[in-house]
Amino acid sequence: MPPIAEAVRKITAPDADAARYLDYHRRRYEYLLTVAERILRELTPREGERLRVLDIGMSNQTRLVRELFPEVTLSTLGFYDHRFEPLDGVTHTEFNLNAASEESTWPRLAPFDLILMAEVIEHLYVPPTRTLQMLRSLLRPGGSVVIQTPNPVNLARRLALLGGKSPFEIIRDDVNNPGHYCEYTVENLVYLAGVTELEVVDYSVRNYFGNHKPLYNLVCALLPGRMAEGITIQLRRPYS
Numbered sequence: 339m340p341p342i343a344e345a346v347r348k349i350t351a352p353d354a355d356a357a358r359y360l361d362y363h364r365r366r367y368e369y370l371l372t373v374a375e376r377i378l379r380e381l382t383p384r385e386g387e388r389l390r391v392l393d394i395g396m397s398n399q400t401r402l403v404r405e406l407f408p409e410v411t412l413s414t415l416g417f418y419d420h421r422f423e424p425l426d427g428v429t430h431t432e433f434n435l436n437a438a439s440e441e442s443t444w445p446r447l448a449p450f451d452l453i454l455m456a457e458v459i460e461h462l463y464v465p466p467t468r469t470l471q472m473l474r475s476l477l478r479p480g481g482s483v484v485i486q487t488p489n490p491v492n493l494a495r496r497l498a499l500l501g502g503k504s505p506f507e508i509i510r511d512d513v514n515n516p517g518h519y520c521e522y523t524v525e526n527l528v529y530l531a532g533v534t535e536l537e538v539v540d541y542s543v544r545n546y547f548g549n550h551k552p553l554y555n556l557v558c559a560l561l562p563g564r565m566a567e568g569i570t571i572q573l574r575r576p577y578s
Contacts, residue, residue: 342371345406349398352421360398363457365546366568367399370456370486371406373570377482378407381451390448392476394455396422396430403454404428415445416458436464438472449478456486460518470534470573477575482539486570489543490521493558493565524569531573541571 339347346368351357374391383389388411393400396419404412404425413429435458437443453473459466473483495505510517522530524541531538543564545555558565 342375342406343368345402346371349402351398356398356421362548363398366456366486367402369544369546369570370399370454370484371402373484373572374403374407374452374454377452377484377572378410381480389452390450390478392447392450392453394435394453394458395419398422399454399456400425400428413447413450415447435462435469438462438468439464441472444472444475447476449481450476451478451481453477453481453483455483457488459485460487460521461516463519466520466522466530467533470530470536474534474536474575479575479577482572482574483536484570484572485527486568487527488518488521488547489523489564489567489569491523491564492567493554493561494567496565522569524564524571527569527571531571535576536573537576539572539574541569543569 346364349360351360378389378391381389388409391403391407391410391412393403393412393414395416396414400412400414400422403410404427412425412427413431415431415433416435418430418432431445431447433443433445453476455473459469462469470483477483490506498505506521507517509519524543527541528538543566545558545566546568555566
């Protein structure tokens with residue numbers, strides 16, 4: 339079994355809530371880490387330095403990045419989550435991403451070669467242009483940010499709409515886990531990249547949540563349009 343698949347298969351969660359999340363996202367983790375591996379392989383560290391990676395949020399994903407890429411300098415940004423400590427050699431910066439609307443609040447950190455922002459942007463009510471501008475400021479020229487986010491126009495949601503049901507959850511009365519404020523299509527993300535002067539390197543739309551039946555995956559692949567449930571997009575800060 340490849341090292342990434344083996345690491346994702348073996349990782350365990352610190353509590354029941356995290357375990358449920360982990361089981362639902364294992365295949366997404368595997369795909370994200372495969373994309374990250376490709377990007378890191380294409381980068382050349384500066385003399386005397388390690389490649390620098392920033393993980394937005396603290397999660398099982400952070401533990402996997404630390405295990406699979408021990409040669410990088412790894413940092414996290416967002417809310418501190420004691421469930422995922424200790425992580426040797428990982429520096430955390432406490433920051434509420436909804437504060438990104440004010441440039442004066444942006445964290446002042448040494449620039450990164452790769453930023454992972456997975457299943458985060460849909461939870462923010464700050465304008466996404468401000469979030470991406472902040473991330474751009476944290477990237478070295480030539481550095482990339484990889485965003486993963488649900489596809490709001492996937493097949494299951496289109497079918498729900500045809501049946502007269504809203505496929506979107508009402509915002510929860512929970513400041514720590516309010517749910518999704520806004521979800522973005524591929525077209526939305528490409529537009530946002532252009533506005534914030536980031537280059538679209540690559541994207542894919544895949545069914546990597548949970549355990550879909552093969553027939554559902556086949557139907558998503560055969561129908562026109564992007565019908566799968568998860569978007570992964572790589573954006574890069576230009577050299578000039």
